[in-house]
Each structure stands twice: as C-alpha cells, then as structure tokens.
Amino acid sequence: MPRPSTADERRRLLLPTIAQAFARTGYNRATTAELAGACGVPENTLFRLWGGKKGMYLAALDHLYERTVDGWARYLAAPAAGPDAASAASRLLAYEGEHYGEHGLYRIIFTGLDEIDDPDIKKALRAMYRRFHAFLTERIAEHRGEEPAAARTALLAWAVIGMATVAGIGRELRLVTRQQQRELFGEVGRALLDLHETP
Amino acid sequence: MPRPSTADERRRLLLPTIAQAFARTGYNRATTAELAGACGVPENTLFRLWGGKKGMYLAALDHLYERTVDGWARYLAAPAAGPDAASAASRLLAYEGEHYGEHGLYRIIFTGLDEIDDPDIKKALRAMYRRFHAFLTERIAEHRGEEPAAARTALLAWAVIGMATVAGIGRELRLVTRQQQRELFGEVGRALLDLHETP
DNA sequence: AGGTTTTGTGAGTGAGCGCTCACAATACGG
C-alpha cells in the first residue's frame, strides 16, 4: 500500500486562512499566488487540494457558513439567563447585533454575488441562502408561537436577513456605526419578530 | 477655433448602454471590448471619454442612481389617487414592490461591493448610499409626522434599504417570487413605516 | 482655405494570473 493521503486534514487546516483571504480581498483580487502565500504553501498544493480557484471559493463559503451556524448553536446551547429567557430568535438578534460581520461571511457573499452568472457559484449561494432562510423562519415561527410557519413568517425572515445585509454594507461604508448596528438588530429586528397585521 | 467637442453629448448617449452592460455582466466580467461592442464604437473611444474602465463604472453607477431617483420623482409628481392619498413613503414602497430591480441598479451595486477596497469605488458607493438613506429618512419622517427625523427613523430607513437589497438577492437566486417581493415591500415595508416602541 | 482639434482605425503591448508539468524528495505499507 502506498503512502496515505492527508489531503482531508490539510484542507481542514488551510480553509480558515483561505476563507479569511477571500473575505479580505474579494474573489477577483485574491490571486491564487496570494492565497498560497497566506497559507504558506506552494501554489501547486492548493490546486491539488481544490482543483481550482472556484473550488477554493466554494469551500471557503461553506466553511464560513458552517462556522457561523456553529457559533449560533453554541450560543443557544448555553443556558439562557434567568427565568425570563427570551426566545431563540430574539437571543440570536442580540448576539448578531454584537458579533455580526466578525467572520467576514457577508464579505465573501458579496464577492460571490459578483460572480453570480457562474452556475456553480450561484447554486452554492442559493443553497446557503435557502438554508439560512429556513433556519430563521423556524426560529421566528417558534418565537411567534406559530405551529406551521405562516407565509408572513417567511417574509419576516427575509426582512431580517436584509437588515443584517444592510448592516454589513453600512458598516463597510462607515455609514452605520456599531451602536446603530446594535440598535438595528436589537430594536428594529425585535420589532419585526412581533409584527402583526397593520390595522 | 478648432472643431468643438461633442464628448459630453456622446457620454450622455452611450451611458445607458454601458450601464446596462455592467448590470448584466458585472464589473469584472464586462470587458472593455464588450462594452465597446455593445455601444457600437471602437474601444478607443470609451477610453477617450472616460479615461478607463473604472471611470466608465463610476459614471454608470451614477447614471443608474439618477435614473432611479428620477423615476420616483415622476411617480410622486403624478397626483395621488383619491382623497385618501397615501404618504410619499408608502407610495414609493408600493411602486418599488412592482418595479424594484428593473434598472439593474442593485446589480451594479453588488458588483461594486466586490471592488470596495478601491477607494474611488468605495467613495462613490458611500455617497450613493448616503443620499439614498437621507432621502428615505426624510420620506419616512414625513410619513410618521416627525419634524426633525428621529434616530429611530434613520434606523427604519436602513431596514427598508435592507429589505430592498434582500429582495434583489432573493429574486436573483430565485428564492423570492415576484409576489413575495410585492408582499415584502407592501406588507412588511408598510409596517416598518409605522413601527412604534415595542411594549 | 487653412489651422486646429476631434474622431475613426486597427494593430499592438505588456502585465497579470490561473493553471500545468516534469522531476526530485519523502513517507508509508507490505
């Protein structure tokens, strides 16, 4: 038997660095040479591990999403403070008001939106948004005490995603302060969760 | 005296085509050769008129924004139907629920977000978002009958922008139907305008 | 007409970059 491959292990090891590089520079400006440099490996290695730049991007996107979701799961698993424990949805809003953007997930998404005519990238983004939206919809339905999620709940989930997105853009452009981000998630986001029919 | 320049005129004439091309393909994938082809002029001409690809993009961004704002102004100038005429803010929401995305403005913005480490592009996007947000904030303040716009009003304006943004992304990825877009602007957007303190 | 500038033409260039390849070195299993 030949020498066993450590490829999986290496992928796991290098992915955070690659994701960070993509998030920092964007898809196009991140050259494969730079990625390799950041990882401290020869360019060749990256191509062997992911087949091409697009493969690296797709892996990085997936990595950042998983990382974000894991962060939520850990946060929600921790016992809520006190008996007046808020719903998972509103706890997540508070959490993201504080931490949104730390992983650079939104940055890597924007960079993908520019490549959206590539079918593979479009598919990956679509899958990610779909999962994200489904997750949020469930949390919001729980919060509102709805059993099967109503159509309106799905709309609210989109609105919350939009709010997060604009927070990312706004902070990037220095038009939204960190305090405003907190208020956006905290006040407006919270209000969205409890939105009823307008009279 | 020499031959007078018709450069301004030509810029005005070619800009819609260039903007459309950028919106269709994105910044990076739109090659200067393609832009020239779409315009039916030699590549050289575009460089003489705008100095470079970045200049073409900045002009296109500005053009689409102006065009959008003009569309609003025209729509608002038309007399509101009946005596129960809604506020400008809510009329705009209804309008955008129907027409959002038609000019491709959001597409050209996404494409710019990928180039955001370029200071010129960042500055242009920042200026555009700032104007957009200021405009919306005023309309919302009017709607709510606030004299000087409250801090909360600015937040609501961001939320509305976010809602529009996510509508663009969602429709692009075929996760949001046109009907859902209408409801997003119509129901959720309308509710945002009237959001009070949560009890 | 003549002078001055703009416009059309078309070839070309130089740099960046994704990706490849041949080969040597290394590490594992039998």
Next chain:
DNA sequence: CCGTATTGTGAGCGCTCACTCACAAAACCT
C-alpha cells in the same frame, strides 16, 4: 527495502484584457 503513492519545487505557458499609439480622416472655426 521496495513499490507506490503523495508532497515539494520551480519554472513556465497560454490567454485574457485593460490600455496605448501612430496616423489618417473629418469637422468646425476664422
């Protein structure tokens, strides 16, 4: 130790693409 696979190395290839240049033609002014 040997066969087989994976890794390190480094040069380089081919292509795309933003951008340029030289020159001829046209258009406007006085």
